[in-house]
Amino acid sequence: RNGPVMRIGYTRVSTDKQTLFQSEEALRQAGCDKIFSDFAVSATAKKRPGLIEARAALKSGDTFVVLSIDRAFRSTIEGLTVLDELHKQGITFHSIWQNIDTTTPEGRKWFTYAVADAEYEKAVISRRTKLAMQAAKDRGVKFGRKTVMTPAKQRRASKLLTEGCSGCEIARKLDISRSTMFRYAREAELMAS
Known part of the structure; x- marks a missing residue:
């Protein structure tokens, strides 16, 4: 190979920038020469540009360093x-938290257990989340963004439409986006027919 042997770090966080900073700092403390990250990327995402860059940067003799096995792999097979x-x-390969040496048969065995455990935990969390969301829906909880078109705005928009105002004019008067207004007009038309 050309150049020195490197320790290439990779981390993935789902949401919190502070957690990303802490993860990258832990990789720096572990002696990583380069660190690649994926921010706001879920564990099941197929596109992880940071991981692709980290893999591309690795050369023979290097060490691929992650904080934890579940931060790098989506499944046991992967x-x-x-x-x-x-x-x-x-x-x-080096996982800081699991401290597994995959150059030995024992290390590969423990790696297999750790990656399988990570996949299992992810599946259990996903199942719990789905069950909790379904239970909330059954109780009438609504998910997603709140509608901008309140009942009062809907009544006013309908009145202005019948008076012949344009969609753009109504959007301006109601302080809503034109796309929201036109979506409402389409839906109202469908409901009226």
Whole structure:
């Protein structure tokens, strides 16, 4: 290889910028020469540009460093496949929190357990979330953004429409976007027919 052996770090966080900073700092403390990140990317996302860049930066002799196995892999199959590819390229793997040495048979065994546990935990959390959301829906809880077109605005928009005002004019008077106004007009028309 050309150049020095490197420690390439990767982290993924779902939402919090502070957590991203802390994750990157932990990777720096672990001696990473370069760090790649995915911010606001879920564990199941197929597109993870930071991970793709990290993998592209790795060369034979390097070490791929993650905070935790669940931050890098979506499934047991993906984890095992990536680990196999890394080893074939002469790249070692290091998970800081699990502290697993995958160059040994025992380390690979514990890696397999850890990546399977991560996939299981993700599936259990997903199931709990779906059940909680369904229970909330059954109680009448509504999800998503609140509608801008309140009943009062709907009545006023209908009145202005019958008076011959244009959609743009009504949007301005009601302090709503034109797209909201036109969507409401379409829906109202459908409801009237």
